Amino acid sequence: MKLYYFPPSPNSRKAHIVAVYLELPLELKFVDIQKGEQYTPEFLQLNPTGRTPVLQDGNWVIWESAAIMQYLASQVPNSLWPDNVKIRTEITRWQSWELVHWGPACQSLQYEKFVKQILQEGDPDPQIVERATKAFHKEATVLNNHLAKHKFLVNNTLTLADFAVACDLTYAVPAGVPLETYSNIRNWYALIEQLPAWQKTASQA
Ligand SMILES: N[C@@H](CCC(=O)N[C@@H](CS)C(=O)NCC(=O)O)C(=O)O
DSSP, rough: OEEEEEETOHHHHHHHHHHHHTOOOOOEOOTTTTTTTSHHHHHHHHHHOOSOEEEEEEEOOOOOOOHHHHOOOOOOOOOSSSSSSHHHHHHHHHHHHIIIIIIHHHHHHHHHIIIIHHOOOOOHHHHHHHHHHHHHHHHHHHHHHHHHOSSSBTTBBBHHHHHHHTTTTTTHHTTTOOOOHHHHHHHHHHHHSSSSSHHTTTTOO
């Protein structure tokens, strides 16, 4: 299997970390989205949306990180994606929430307050920061309350849901994402940070 990815991207990390955690053989293909490689005709054949990550298994290609995570985790029996329809539905629920609500809020804040400066794309836009901060607090409250009663998001064990949600905090510290009042999130995130798979998928960029 080949994973087309951009290592600094939280969406790419979501796919990569599953393969690393499960020790799946994977050929990594670096796509430099800062150079526009996601818009080459060859890449657009793989993913017409022009985004990473993309997984290729033989002639079969899949894009969208949540789908890739589930496919990778279906290769071997494991507790990240257990063979139980209710647990899988709960995991998919958190992955859906992550893609639509949590991810955009976190990524917008981290882009404005950190990535933008790294890429020399100017100062944070105060209006976007204000909007993203408000959205972040709304979703963080939901996550923090859930984690008050659960060590992990689903099934009291590490699953794809934790990886999906945690990857969006990749730049939380340098971006100053306001996690101070969310002790349950911080404790849970500290558990994820200790995983060798987390450390192995940290971008050097
Ligand atoms: N919903 C998609 C989002 C993928 C996405 O936005 N990837 C970004 C990197 S984080 C990308 O490749 N952007 C390139 C571009 O939009 O030009 C997923 O979860 O896979």
